[in-house]
Amino acid sequence: MNPDTPLYEGKAKTVFRTENPDELKVIFRNDMTAFNGVKHDLFENKGRFNATASEFFMRLLEKDGVATHFISRPEPDVMIVRRLDMIPLEVIVRNVAAGSMVKKYPVQEGTILNPPVVATDYKDDERGDPMINDDLIIALNILNMAELTSVKKQALRVNEILRAFFDEYGITLVDFKLEFGKSGGEIILGDEISMDSMRLWDKKTGESFDKDVYRFDKGDVMTAYRQVLERIIPKFGE
Amino acid sequence: MNPDTPLYEGKAKTVFRTENPDELKVIFRNDMTAFNGVKHDLFENKGRFNATASEFFMRLLEKDGVATHFISRPEPDVMIVRRLDMIPLEVIVRNVAAGSMVKKYPVQEGTILNPPVVATDYKDDERGDPMINDDLIIALNILNMAELTSVKKQALRVNEILRAFFDEYGITLVDFKLEFGKSGGEIILGDEISMDSMRLWDKKTGESFDKDVYRFDKGDVMTAYRQVLERIIPKFGE
Numbered sequence A, B: 001m002n003p004d005t006p007l008y009e010g011k012a013k014t015v016f017r018t019e020n021p022d023e024l025k026v027i028f029r030n031d032m033t034a035f036n037g038v039k040h041d042l043f044e045n046k047g048r049f050n051a052t053a054s055e056f057f058m059r060l061l062e063k064d065g066v067a068t069h070f071i072s073r074p075e076p077d078v079m080i081v082r083r084l085d086m087i088p089l090e091v092i093v094r095n096v097a098a099g100s101m102v103k104k105y106p107v108q109e110g111t112i113l114n115p116p117v118v119a120t121d122y123k124d125d126e127r128g129d130p131m132i133n134d135d136l137i138i139a140l141n142i143l144n145m146a147e148l149t150s151v152k153k154q155a156l157r158v159n160e161i162l163r164a165f166f167d168e169y170g171i172t173l174v175d176f177k178l179e180f181g182k183s184g185g186e187i188i189l190g191d192e193i194s195m196d197s198m199r200l201w202d203k204k205t206g207e208s209f210d211k212d213v214y215r216f217d218k219g220d221v222m223t224a225y226r227q228v229l230e231r232i233i234p235k236f237g238e
Helices: A046-063 A100-104 A134-139 A145-168 A221-232 B046-063 B100-104 B134-139 B145-168 B221-232
Strands: A013-017 A023-028 A031-034 A039-042 A070-075 A078-082 A089-096 A112-122 A171-178 A180-183 A186-189 A198-202 B013-017 B023-028 B031-034 B039-042 B070-075 B078-082 B089-096 B112-122 B171-178 B180-183 B186-189 B198-202
Touching (some): A046 A145, A046 A221, A089 A145, A112 A145, A134 A145, B046 B078, B046 B221, B089 B145, B134 B145, B145 B171, B145 B180
Antiparallel strands (some): A180 A186, B023 B078, B070 B078, B171 B198
16 A cells, blocks of 8 residues: 555544554644534644644653653654554543533533543544443443553543643643553553643633634634643743 | 422423322323424323333332332322432433434444443433433532442342343343432432333334334334233233
């Protein structure tokens, strides 16, 4: 197969094979989409901002013992990652009620969730990524019980690490979405950790620094994304 | 308040106060609805068939140690029940994949689910009864962990009893929906157990004996409901 043929093309990333069968090349594109692809735009720098964030957070997690697919970032918007057998779940961790939780259930936006809430969606665009529970994940053979336990434990560990990190920078980690994959019997964090996949609020002003700026036309989304990177990465953009 | 003013009017049942503050009177109406009320018809005998089934199954469960709200059935379509503080959850137990599970996830109708699957919907017509998971049930203070564990345990116990019962009568208990309430710190089975709330298939022919006959215009729904009662209750209809 032509090595330039994408292995997989998502809404904001394109994945290619590499010469090493255990590694993949991920291009973070400038596409921004929301509402399951109904809203779609292109923003300069978006790909490299999210790749930068993903590298940063995956390195942070690795230091704390969380296995991720990150290997290297040879170009600003390109990441080399470990090839995983992806699990078709979006694992959502929530520290504060917002987004779909507030739309679906009678709970005020901003309500603190302690302990944090873990929820899972079955990743399937055509079905609209329906919510799924533990019993169904097991019944549909998506994961066995030990794997599901491991996924949830890792998701909560990622939450502890990221929440404590953002706390120091005056940002509330409201919620975020993770995707995991398997490799040799191990559950490993894949996909990305970026301003696309997290909901981040300024602790003082409540201002959004994430995709909600785009979703709800709250201002200039790339300014918001850049602000996160400038706050957390010394000398970013200098 | 006028004792004739309903305390609560659902899609197929109306609930009234009684002279005893600990008891309620439930009238099983002849209304049949489907697809969250979009389809609606009246069928003679429907109320008394479902009240008959509910009494029958609740007595069966009580014999096996499951606490239910059933007290008496003074008229064919009227039930006196213990007043409960209802929990706004629909607890669904599935032994075979069918219905919304097949629509939402990639699983073939008829797939055996072993162990059975328990799922919960948040009971709220205006929100379309969205699916809810354990973490959210706790976070929204719908139940505490001990109560949730009790609800699930009781739902699975009900499943064991009903499934074994139907098995003897050549019927597969595909899935069913339960609602629970609280009374003095106890979790008690409320609502109804009827052909409206269960999915029942003839083991030989695969024929439906439940609300699917109405939902999908598979034949005469009251003939189907009557067949269940004739099969399981000696001398029913004589």
